Amino acid sequence: MRKKIIIFLMFFSVITVYASVSLKEQAAKSAESYNNGNYEDSIKEYELMILNGINNPYVYYNLSNSYYKNNNIGRASLNIERALRLAPRDKDIRYNRSFIAKLSGEPQRNAAEQIVYEIKLLFSLNELVTAFFIITVFLCVSAGIYFLRQRKNLLKVTIVCFVVFSLNSVMLYFKFYDEVSVDEAIVLSDTQVRNKPIKSEDGAFAVLAGRKVIILSELGRWVNIKLSVDGFSGWIDKNYIEKI
Amino acid sequence: MFEFKKKIPLIILFMFIQTILFADGILNVFLNKREVELGKLLTLTVEIAQDSDDSDKFELPKMPDFIVLPKKNYSRNGKNVYTYEITPKNTGFFFVPAITVFNKGKKISSEPINVKVVKYLQTKKQSRADKNNKNIFVEAYTDINSVYVNQQIYYTLKFSTKFDLASNPIYILPMFKDFWKSESNIKSGYRLIEGENYFVFEVVTKLYPMRDGNLVIDPSNVKVEYLRYNSNDVNNEFNKILNARKIKYSLNSNPVTVKVFPLPELGKPENFTGAVGKYSIAASVDKKNVVINEPINLTVKIEGNGNINAISEPDIKLPTDMKKYATSVYTDNKGFKNSKKFKSVIIPLIAGGKIIPAVSFSYFDPDSKEYVFIKTQDIKVNISSGVYKKSIDEENENHEENSDKEAQNKDIKRIKDNIKLKQYSSNLYENKVLMFFLIPFILFLLYSCAYRIVYIYINRDSEKLRKISVHKKSLKYLHEAYKFMHEKNQEKFYFNINMSLRIFLQSYMNYDYLSMTKEEIKANLIKFSVSEQIIDKIEQLLKDCEMFQFSYAKAEESQIENAYKELKQIIEELGKIL
Numbered sequence: 113m114r115k116k117i118i119i120f121l122m123f124f125s126v127i128t129v130y131a132s133v134s135l136k137e138q139a140a141k142s143a144e145s146y147n148n149g150n151y152e153d154s155i156k157e158y159e160l161m162i163l164n165g166i167n168n169p170y171v172y173y174n175l176s177n178s179y180y181k182n183n184n185i186g187r188a189s190l191n192i193e194r195a196l197r198l199a200p201r202d203k204d205i206r207y208n209r210s211f212i213a214k215l216s217g218e219p220q221r222n223a224a225e226q227i228v229y230e231i232k233l234l235f236s237l238n239e240l241v242t243a244f245f246i247i248t249v250f251l252c253v254s255a256g257i258y259f260l261r262q263r264k265n266l267l268k269v270t271i272v273c274f275v276v277f278s279l280n281s282v283m284l285y286f287k288f289y290d291e292v293s294v295d296e297a298i299v300l301s302d303t304q305v306r307n308k309p310i311k312s313e314d315g316a317f318a319v320l321a322g323r324k325v326i327i328l329s330e331l332g333r334w335v336n337i338k339l340s341v342d343g344f345s346g347w348i349d350k351n352y353i354e355k356i
Numbered sequence: 357m358f359e360f361k362k363k364i365p366l367i368i369l370f371m372f373i374q375t376i377l378f379a380d381g382i383l384n385v386f387l388n389k390r391e392v393e394l395g396k397l398l399t400l401t402v403e404i405a406q407d408s409d410d411s412d413k414f415e416l417p418k419m420p421d422f423i424v425l426p427k428k429n430y431s432r433n434g435k436n437v438y439t440y441e442i443t444p445k446n447t448g449f450f451f452v453p454a455i456t457v458f459n460k461g462k463k464i465s466s467e468p469i470n471v472k473v474v475k476y477l478q479t480k481k482q483s484r485a486d487k488n489n490k491n492i493f494v495e496a497y498t499d500i501n502s503v504y505v506n507q508q509i510y511y512t513l514k515f516s517t518k519f520d521l522a523s524n525p526i527y528i529l530p531m532f533k534d535f536w537k538s539e540s541n542i543k544s545g546y547r548l549i550e551g552e553n554y555f556v557f558e559v560v561t562k563l564y565p566m567r568d569g570n571l572v573i574d575p576s577n578v579k580v581e582y583l584r585y586n587s588n589d590v591n592n593e594f595n596k597i598l599n600a601r602k603i604k605y606s607l608n609s610n611p612v613t614v615k616v617f618p619l620p621e622l623g624k625p626e627n628f629t630g631a632v633g634k635y636s637i638a639a640s641v642d643k644k645n646v647v648i649n650e651p652i653n654l655t656v657k658i659e660g661n662g663n664i665n666a667i668s669e670p671d672i673k674l675p676t677d678m679k680k681y682a683t684s685v686y687t688d689n690k691g692f693k694n695s696k697k698f699k700s701v702i703i704p705l706i707a708g709g710k711i712i713p714a715v716s717f718s719y720f721d722p723d724s725k726e727y728v729f730i731k732t733q734d735i736k737v738n739i740s741s742g743v744y745k746k747s748i749d750e751e752n753e754n755h756e757e758n759s760d761k762e763a764q765n766k767d768i769k770r771i772k773d774n775i776k777l778k779q780y781s782s783n784l785y786e787n788k789v790l791m792f793f794l795i796p797f798i799l800f801l802l803y804s805c806a807y808r809i810v811y812i813y814i815n816r817d818s819e820k821l822r823k824i825s826v827h828k829k830s831l832k833y834l835h836e837a838y839k840f841m842h843e844k845n846q847e848k849f850y851f852n853i854n855m856s857l858r859i860f861l862q863s864y865m866n867y868d869y870l871s872m873t874k875e876e877i878k879a880n881l882i883k884f885s886v887s888e889q890i891i892d893k894i895e896q897l898l899k900d901c902e903m904f905q906f907s908y909a910k911a912e913e914s915q916i917e918n919a920y921k922e923l924k925q926i927i928e929e930l931g932k933i934l
Binding site for chain 1: 801
């Protein structure tokens with residue numbers, strides 16, 4: 113039995129090491145294709161990595177760059193948004209996101225909106241969820257012991273934990289609302305947004321590829337969307353957008 | 357009856373005209389239209405007097421330019437009427453030949469009728485406004501009714517009224533399905549229509565049809581509120597306005613049909629992107645002598661009277677030693693002519709005389725019905741080898757930390773070559789293991805909370821709680837007393853002082869002081885070894901209360917104030933002792 117377990121563990125570790133080497137090779141190959149100007153090959157490689165389950169902000173970042181160089185602003189924007197969700201404090205990702213947003217016609221935020229936006233980018237959703245679990249454990253333990261023992265020091269710790277817990281909960285609520293409760297999508301190519309979900313309907317306004325939109329509802333192949341930042345809404349063909 | 361009398365001259369006139377028309381009419385030939393579209397039907401009517409020789413055996417002469425459909429004939433007013441539906445075979449000018457009949461051996465001929473056959477009928481205005489009410493009406497029309505896909509047309513909604521309006525008209529334009537539309541322009545003012553002064557309100561909208569076929573623009577709606585004056589107030593301007601009634605009125609315009617033709621496939625240039633109208637193109641650079649890496653701003657301006665929004669950036673084929681960065685687009689479609697500017701930054705990489713090649717653009721001209729290819733001139737620029745130094749402004753701009761501003765001028769950051777392929781967990785909030793991990797901690801907190809609550813409940817001092825409750829009640833009466841002291845309500849003041857004192861004593865000594873006499877209270881207080889001074893004060897207060905609360909004796913203001921202060925003092929001092 114012991115032998116079988118050892119063989120299984122060895123087999124598993126060999127597979128893991130092989131997979132990791134293979135991924136590294138794939139990443140290097142993709143970067144080389146990009147540097148040689150073969151953007152289509154680079155896109156294929158990075159897409160393949162993502163298909164294989166890699167969830168890494170820098171893979172999304174590089175893929176976004178490849179799409180941008182290949183003149184596909186829509187998919188460049190989609191992937192940079194995905195990268196930003198995973199690593200919101202990375203300066204390069206933030207810069208590229210800002211650059212592509214400009215190209216897609218996203219209006220400038222006012223000062224107050226910019227501050228809120230910057231606060232939201234302090235932590236990723238996963239970081240906030242992790243912090244929530246850790247702080248909740250601390251709060252439960254310190255408050256629990258305080259209720260049992262009534263020590264003044266424990267009361268101070270509990271109050272600090274409670275304040276941090278409250279701040280974390282507020283940030284988590286807004287982050288969760290933005291990234292989970294609200295369906296956000298990216299417009300993949302320039303198109304018209306219509307007043308009604310009918311093809312022959314008069315175009316309400318145009319949206320450029322790469323623009324971030326909020327999905328309000330769906331009706332068959334039509335999606336009711338609202339533009340992020342300036343808030344105009346209308347109907348768009350499902351094929352023109354992809355969820356982040 | 358009076359109405360009928362008024363109409364008698366008209367009836368006589370009508371009968372007279374009819375007599376003249378038919379008195380000499382052996383042969384009458386009518387054609388319902390003189391201009392017709394190819395493929396459309398015309399109605400030719402031939403009326404022959406029944407007493408003529410050919411009345412019953414009339415045959416239409418040969419008409420080689422028309423297809424003649426079977427006739428219909430009937431009799432009316434002593435004439436045989438022959439009706440034919442004819443349709444032209446080609447476009448051009450044709451004649452319906454002279455028709456000849458014989459009457460008593462005499463040859464009678466009609467005049468030939470000329471017909472213009474066009475491929476598509478151009479109508480200047482298509483307006484069938486509801487002008488039943490000449491005082492207030494609305495009409496809608498387009499400047500052209502036969503256009504090509506994406507050709508610019510003006511849709512005008514025109515509201516006219518002789519009434520005085522109480523407010524501005526509210527208009528609702530149709531959805532303009534099948535059209536792109538730009539912003540509407542509004543004009544209003546007074547105009548003479550058939551010699552009368554009307555207030556006219558016009559909404560003009562630029563439209564661009566998106567597909568071919570007969571496109572119908574639904575009716576627009578105008579809502580107004582006008583003033584109806586009382587006929588008695590005609591001579592008095594003030595009363596006229598004062599007594600005017602506001603009448604709400606809603607009007608619908610006529611629908612408008614626009615015939616839209618597809619763009620011809622023949623001769624379509626490769627770089628044609630759908631522009632229809634008349635356009636011009638110009639290109640310019642801000643500087644022609646630069647050093648390597650010094651940015652040159654290239655502006656390409658396309659101007660014309662078509663759907664400028666649909667025009668995309670023309671292809672600029674730069675030599676490989678020049679690099680083009682993102683283009684900013686500026687559109688102006690508010691005026692009579694629309695324009696779009698494409699501003700790009702070009703960076704020369706190698707020194708020498710370079711040429712920015714001509715930028716070309718194609719459009720379809722609906723007047724000449726041809727595709728037109730236009731292009732700018734080549735632009736020569738001299739690139740010298742030197743070091744490009746950014747101006748102070750540019751330097752400052754680059755030092756700004758706002759990444760959004762940086763993003764306006766530069767390219768994206770390059771890729772990360774050596775990325776660490778660390779796997780980021782996806783959606784931790786969906787992780788049930790973490791949720792289960794939290795459960796024991798939450799249960800522990802709940803347990804300790806419950807423990808604390810139970811502990812407090814078990815160790816509570818019920819006597820103390822009762823005392824606190826009664827003490828609060830006593831203070832409430834004291835507060836009331838204070839209120840009545842200021843209101844100078846002596847009876848209520850002393851009632852509240854009495855109640856406050858007795859309830860206070862009850863809260864501390866657990867005796868029912870409310871029903872005791874002052875002597876009994878005194879005896880009790882002595883038992884609780886309260887100082888004589890306080891007992892005297894309490895006794896005095898109770899006496900005052902008895903006297904001023906139930907009798908009509910008037911207490912001095914100073915007495916009332918003293919009573920309040922003393923009670924307050926007693927409560928404070930006894931509180932400390934007890």
